[in-house]
Amino acid sequence: MSSDPQSVAEHAQTAAQALRSAADAAQNYADQMAATAHAVSGGAIDPFIFRLAIFVLAVFVGYYVVWSVTPALHTPLMSVTNAISSVIVVGALLAVGVDLVNSEGSGWAQAFGFFALILASVNIFGGFLVTERMLAMYKKKG
Template sequence: MDAVDPVTLRLAIFVLAVFVGYYVVWSVTPALHTPLMAVTNAISSVIIVGALIAAAAPALVGESDAGSNFARGAGMVGVVLASVNIFGGFLVTQRMLAMYKKKDKPQPKGDGS
């Protein structure tokens, strides 16, 4: 029995994860979108920590070769993209929560007596 090529196995897992993720996200009811956005923001904050480590690691070790410059650039791109995702997620979450707030009804004007 031959072993499966690791690249083929990882590619198959990635494709299945894309399909499962697509169907899971699109089947979420509208009432659950706000909690889903909050979890997405939390995941993005973890991504920022990893990107900061990737950007700072070459400077901490004292390396300055092409690989460390690539790590700094990739880390910087990761920080920027995750920051956009976090701040955009917070804006969308605030707008969604504002839709559920009760609007104040204007007080009827009395005749002054």
């Protein structure tokens, strides 16, 4: 891979476009599943409840996946978690600044954005502390 800035920028832009299309496909799939569940149940399942159920299931799956990780894989996993939290911080900052774009409903967006900013910042800081502690386990005692 070439290290000139133009090829790196093109590679990053290609990766960003691929991630955006994957996110759009996942959102479309979730919307289709919610609409299908709503239609199959005759309108008895609200799409919000369906998405909430998916979120709750994801929390449980994430909990069991994280606690079954071996200690050797913990540091790379924390690095990925910190990267995800960094993206959440960017989104939270955008939500906090929504008042500059749209005044309707911006109070709720700012409140949730600030809450997300606090939680993601705590997650990043704690992740670095835990990662440092895990790496200290592998240092030779001298």
